[in-house]
Amino acid sequence: MEMSLNWYLTLSSVLFITGTLGFLFRRNIIVMLMSVELMLNAVNLTLVALSQATADTAGQILVFFVIAVAAAEAAVGLAIVIAIFRGNQTIDISKIKLFRY
Amino acid sequence: MAGQILFFALAVTAIAAGIGTVWSRSPVNSALWLILNLFCIAGLYLTLNAQFIAVIQVLVYAGAIMVLFLFVIMLLNLSEKPSFTRMTFARIFGFFLVMGVLALLTYAVAAGLDVLPENVVPEAAAVSGSPSALARALFTQYALPFELIGVLLLAATIGAVVIAKRKPV
Numbered sequence: 574m575e576m577s578l579n580w581y582l583t584l585s586s587v588l589f590i591t592g593t594l595g596f597l598f599r600r601n602i603i604v605m606l607m608s609v610e611l612m613l614n615a616v617n618l619t620l621v622a623l624s625q626a627t628a629d630t631a632g633q634i635l636v637f638f639v640i641a642v643a644a645a646e647a648a649v650g651l652a653i654v655i656a657i658f659r660g661n662q663t664i665d666i667s668k669i670k671l672f673r674y
Numbered sequence: 675m676a677g678q679i680l681f682f683a684l685a686v687t688a689i690a691a692g693i694g695t696v697w698s699r700s701p702v703n704s705a706l707w708l709i710l711n712l713f714c715i716a717g718l719y720l721t722l723n724a725q726f727i728a729v730i731q732v733l734v735y736a737g738a739i740m741v742l743f744l745f746v747i748m749l750l751n752l753s754e755k756p757s758f759t760r761m762t763f764a765r766i767f768g769f770f771l772v773m774g775v776l777a778l779l780t781y782a783v784a785a786g787l788d789v790l791p792e793n794v795v796p797e798a799a800a801v802s803g804s805p806s807a808l809a810r811a812l813f814t815q816y817a818l819p820f821e822l823i824g825v826l827l828l829a830a831t832i833g834a835v836v837i838a839k840r841k842p843v
Contacts (some may be wrong), residue, residue: 577681577791581722584685588692588711595696603701603747607708610739611692614715617727625722625803630811633803636727637812640734641823645830647739651746652834658750 581622589615602657602664606650613643678791681721682784683777688714690773701747705740712736724803 588611595608617636624632654664661669691714694707712735719728784790812820 579789580681580685580791581718584688584718587689591689591692591696599696601701603743603750604696604704607695607701607704607743610708610735611695611711614712614735617731618715618718621719621722621724621727625724630807633724633727633808634811634816637730637808638819638823640730641827644734644739645827647742648830648834649837651742652838654746655749655838656840664750 578622578626582619585615585618585622588612588618600665600667602654602666603651605666606647606654609650610643610647613639677721679777679781681718681791682780683774684714684717684721686776686780687770687773688718690769690776702744705743705747708743709736709740712740722803726803726805726808 592608592611592615595611596605599605599608617639620632620636620639624630624636657669657671658664663669688711691707691711695704695711698704698707712731716728716731716736719725719731781790
């Protein structure tokens with residue numbers, strides 16, 4: 574199990590790094606939110622792999638809650654995107670200046 | 675061996691889909707790549723013997739959250755037309771062919787280095803990943819967080835409606 578746990582952890586770290594790079598380097602708000610979902614998924618994979626390696630259900634319960642929070646986050650985040658788009662007619666973060674001045 | 679090749683196939687496809695999410699120019703393409711990535715991760719949960727989480731992943735992520743994303747992308751109706759690369763049979767077949775070859779290559783390299791995942795579906799995990807075991811823990815030990823998450827979802831729903839209906843800033 575040790576070896577296979579390492580494989581899962583490696584995969585999830587690669588996915589997490591992909592999501593981080595997407596969040597840092599894309600300027601489209603929607604793609605940034607999707608990168609956040611990618612990162613959340615990588616963490617969920619880590620949690621499930623560790624929970625199964627230790628035969629402990631707590632990790633999977635936590636994944637269940639993380640998925641619920643991710644649903645809430647996506648709903649509120651996309652509502653904010655719509656609100657910003659109404660005012661600025663763009664979803665490019667380099668053109669949005671809500672906090673300038 | 676079949677389980678190990680399945681793991682590598684799912685892993686390679688998940689990474690490729692993740693890169694596609696970040697890389698593709700149009701948000702619609704990103705969303706479709708992300709859906710593929712979510713399905714692959716659900717498959718990986720199955721190889722870990724976590725059936726309940728795998729089903730929840732497909733239902734909530736691929737079902738609900740991604741539909742929400744696609745709806746918002748369409749609602750915003752961006753001025754530049756999303757350059758949606760057409761999905762032909764050849765492209766899809768080629769993609770999965772490449773993923774299969776990559777999975778076999780990774781398997782071969784891992785076997786050569788003698789670092790193969792020994793037992794992808796561990797014996798002890800079969801019990802802890804089943805829906806009944808999770809439900810027992812969820813409704814007894816974690817009953818209060820479970821109720822609180824319901825309140826959080828209600829608050830998020832109301833908040834989303836209020837924010838989206840607000841006057842432009």
